[in-house]
Amino acid sequence: MKKRILIAVCALLAMAILLGLLQALLMPKYRTNPEGALIGEYYAESGGHDVIFVGDCEVYESFIPAVLWKEYGISSYVRGSAQQLVWQSYYLLEETFRYEKPRAVVFNVLSLKYGTPQSEAFNRMTLDGMKWSTSKVSAILASMTEEESFVEYVFPLLRFHSRITSLTADDFRYAFSAPAVSLCGYLMQTGVKPMSEELASLEGPRLSDYTLPKTAMDYLEKMRVLCEENGCELILVKSPTNSWGYWWYDQWEEQIVEYAANHGLTYYNLIPLCEEIGIDWSKDTYDEGVHLNVYGAEKTSRYFGKLLTEQHGILDRRNESALASRWTERVTAYETQKKIMEEGNER
Amino acid sequence: MKKTAKRILAMILMLLLAMSVMACGKKESGDENETKGTQKGFAIQIDGVTIRLGEQAEKTLTALRTPLSQNELFDCGAGNSRMLYRYASFDLYTMKSGETEVIDQIEVKDDFCETEKGLCIGAEESAVVAAYGEATRKGEGSLTYVSGNQELTFDVENGQVVGIGLLRVTQ
Numbered sequence: 001m002k003k004r005i006l007i008a009v010c011a012l013l014a015m016a017i018l019l020g021l022l023q024a025l026l027m028p029k030y031r032t033n034p035e036g037a038l039i040g041e042y043y044a045e046s047g048g049h050d051v052i053f054v055g056d057c058e059v060y061e062s063f064i065p066a067v068l069w070k071e072y073g074i075s076s077y078v079r080g081s082a083q084q085l086v087w088q089s090y091y092l093l094e095e096t097f098r099y100e101k102p103r104a105v106v107f108n109v110l111s112l113k114y115g116t117p118q119s120e121a122f123n124r125m126t127l128d129g130m131k132w133s134t135s136k137v138s139a140i141l142a143s144m145t146e147e148e149s150f151v152e153y154v155f156p157l158l159r160f161h162s163r164i165t166s167l168t169a170d171d172f173r174y175a176f177s178a179p180a181v182s183l184c185g186y187l188m189q190t191g192v193k194p195m196s197e198e199l200a201s202l203e204g205p206r207l208s209d210y211t212l213p214k215t216a217m218d219y220l221e222k223m224r225v226l227c228e229e230n231g232c233e234l235i236l237v238k239s240p241t242n243s244w245g246y247w248w249y250d251q252w253e254e255q256i257v258e259y260a261a262n263h264g265l266t267y268y269n270l271i272p273l274c275e276e277i278g279i280d281w282s283k284d285t286y287d288e289g290v291h292l293n294v295y296g297a298e299k300t301s302r303y304f305g306k307l308l309t310e311q312h313g314i315l316d317r318r319n320e321s322a323l324a325s326r327w328t329e330r331v332t333a334y335e336t337q338k339k340i341m342e343e344g345n346e347r
Numbered sequence: 348m349k350k351t352a353k354r355i356l357a358m359i360l361m362l363l364l365a366m367s368v369m370a371c372g373k374k375e376s377g378d379e380n381e382t383k384g385t386q387k388g389f390a391i392q393i394d395g396v397t398i399r400l401g402e403q404a405e406k407t408l409t410a411l412r413t414p415l416s417q418n419e420l421f422d423c424g425a426g427n428s429r430m431l432y433r434y435a436s437f438d439l440y441t442m443k444s445g446e447t448e449v450i451d452q453i454e455v456k457d458d459f460c461e462t463e464k465g466l467c468i469g470a471e472e473s474a475v476v477a478a479y480g481e482a483t484r485k486g487e488g489s490l491t492y493v494s495g496n497q498e499l500t501f502d503v504e505n506g507q508v509v510g511i512g513l514l515r516v517t518q
Contacts, residue, residue, distance in 0.1 A: 202431070205454060206452070
């Protein structure tokens with residue numbers, strides 16, 4: 001009898017290991033589509049940040065922690081991901097507060113336009129990277145589209161089993177660990193693809209309803225309360241980009257300005273400040289104005305870092321030797337990567 | 348002993364089979380929603396071409412003249428993209444997902460285009476009401492008519508139509 005139990009236990013264990021290995025192999029590695037790897041990279045770097053950025057692509061393409069440190073001694077991290085929905089930002093923030101207590105959280109407001117889950121591909125890019133916690137469970141439940149099921153998040157093997165026929169060398173190489181694609185959450189782009197005059201003249205298409213969805217605004221309110229409970233200032237920002245497909249409408253602006261005023265929050269709309277920031281749309285974008293490249297993000301980070309220092313009292317911590325030493329490594333890594341990518345562009 | 352091992356092996360195989368059936372049973376996310384309202388709803392006409400929302404774009408784009416410009420906007424990280432085809436008299440927006448491209452929105456710019464009821468920019472507000480009845484929504488300077496998931500909006504200034512927009516309402 002004992003022997004049978006032992007065999008059964010061993011068999012179950014072997015099956016669990018086998019399935020675990022298979023799952024590690026089949027999970028997407030997000031090497032060619034690195035946006036999906038961003039969220040998972042936080043855990044190795046968690047702790048010691050005074051500013052945390054949350055939001056969609058506009059945060060991980062506009063704000064560079066290495067620049068904020070180098071210029072102002074601000075220790076920060078970007079917890080951004082592709083089309084990060086506001087409830088995902090909320091649960092990511094809830095999780096972040098378990099790892100550290102930043103002085104300020106900066107939330108990019110563009111994602112408030114979405115009031116319902118959008119697509120599984122985007123959900124996966126944010127949710128799969130999160131460590132298991134009540135925050136992750138809540139984020140999944142809030143984010144799933146009708147076609148998705150919770151069990152597939154618990155056992156991603158069920159979702160990705162069909163990848164078995166299209167595995168690449170990367171799937172084997174990075175099955176258990178992969179080098180970071182970001183620098184403290186910032187995803188570097190060194191390419192230049194200017195915004196044409198025609199594109200610059202385009203505005204966003206007409207909408208049926210310009211009211212920001214209630215669900216989104218409710219989560220913004222939850223985020224505000226969460227920050228308040230954690231003694232942290234919530235700062236709202238709209239990144240400087242404003243292309244026709246990701247247009248920031250005046251009606252949305254009015255709603256955010258009103259919300260910020262009603263709750264005593266600071267809101268920075270950087271779109272009308274592009275000239276002051278120094279953004280040149282013929283050089284500072286890699287995709288015709290949809291996102292900033294590293295040159296535009298450097299300018300934006302310098303501008304925003306000054307605001308964080310002067311208006312929000314974020315401290316210069318360059319005199320803390322242990323922290324400074326870690327950041328020196330990060331700044332060096334940033335500069336090295338920039339140089340390598342620039343050389344790659346020249347070839 | 349051998350029997351037990353066989354039973355366990357059978358259980359493992361059954362579990363794996365069940366898991367793969369569960370995964371394969373997943374509904375493919377098709378384009379059902381994309382083609383809703385194809386046969387009904389509003390339309391914009393220009394040079395004998397009728398443009399309807401939700402229709403496959405290829406046929407319409409072939410029938411229309413070459414656009415002045417076309418711009419593609421990718422969703423960051425996902426496979427979908429939105430296209431904007433600019434013509435002298437109107438802007439045409441489509442949604443592209445894989446091989447499928449459907450007409451999503453039309454913005455009329457001058458009086459060369461007209462609605463399926465013959466209304467164009469410059470028409471009197473009263474003519475709009477006569478043709479379409481009372482608006483579903485009356486905004487400040489606009490009359491909006493809703494049919495299924497489609498909205499036809501007339502921008503009105505001083506009693507005259509100055510803009511026409513046709514769009515699909517999505518979540």
